[in-house]
Each structure stands twice: as C-alpha cells, then as structure tokens.
Amino acid sequence: MAVLNDIRALFAQCPALKDLEARTDQLETDAEGYGIFPAGSAIIEQDMRGAATWQYNFIIAATRMTADDIMRLDNCNFTEELQDWVQQQNRKGVPLSGDGLSFVSISASNGAFTDWDENFQYGVYKIQGTLIYEKE
Numbered sequence: 001m002a003v004l005n006d007i008r009a010l011f012a013q014c015p016a017l018k019d020l021e022a023r024t025d026q027l028e029t030d031a032e033g034y035g036i037f038p039a040g041s042a043i044i045e046q047d048m049r050g051a052a053t054w055q056y057n058f059i060i061a062a063t064r065m066t067a068d069d070i071m072r073l074d075n076c077n078f079t080e081e082l083q084d085w086v087q088q089q090n091r092k093g094v095p096l097s098g099d100g101l102s103f104v105s106i107s108a109s110n111g112a113f114t115d116w117d118e119n120f121q122y123g124v125y126k127i128q129g130t131l132i133y134e135k136e
Helices: 002-012 069-092
Strands: 021-024 033-046 052-065 101-116 122-135
Touching: 002 021, 002 033, 002 052, 002 101, 002 122, 052 069, 052 101, 069 101, 069 122
Parallel strands: 021 033
Antiparallel strands: 033 052, 052 122, 101 122
C-alpha cells in the first residue's frame, strides 16, 4: 500500500530512529530496532463527488536496551523526542506518493513502555500514530 510506504520513508528520516533497523509488522525482541505496524484505516468524511478523507492508524514500536535506570530514562526521552519529531513533520507536511492523495495531518501520541524481553535486557516502547489524508 502506498500510504504505508510513505510512512516508512518518513520515519527513515527520523533522527531518533536513524541507528535502528526498520521492519514492517515485525519487531526483534533481542536487538535494537523498530517496526511499523498498520492498525487500520477508515473513511472519516466523504463528499458527494466521492472524494474521501481517510484516517490511517499505525504503531511505531522500538526495541531498546533497558539494562539500567539511565537507559530506561533515555528510552522515555526517546518516545518524547519521537512524538515531537512527528509534530514537526505535521507542520512541514508529509509528501504522499499515491495518485490523488494529499496530506492533511500526522500525529503521534501515547508514547509508552509496553513489554520486556525474557531476559529483561530489552524493552519495547510504542507510540500510536495517525495520518489523515484526502483521496480523490
């Protein structure tokens, strides 16, 4: 899907993720990396001509070292930096490659720690994202 490709391309430019390997619908549990997980899309508005405004939901999940308190604090800062970066992209606008697609907004929220690996050395940190776009 073109929208997912655009989201992958966008997050590949994110400074907070630059050193992490990207995946789609997959996350390593024993190495640092991140995954983009599509979480559904829906038409939120449609006009009489058939043009629609869509909401595309996704989750960015990152596996990060959590061996000590300093690392865990850094990881909490990581989720905040990631959300701030998304808000900056919202102000700039996000290029969409699909025919007839135009950007409306992007947002990120609910950055949080969600899980440990079995050895408690890596943790999973997630943010929820939403891309709003119009489609002719």
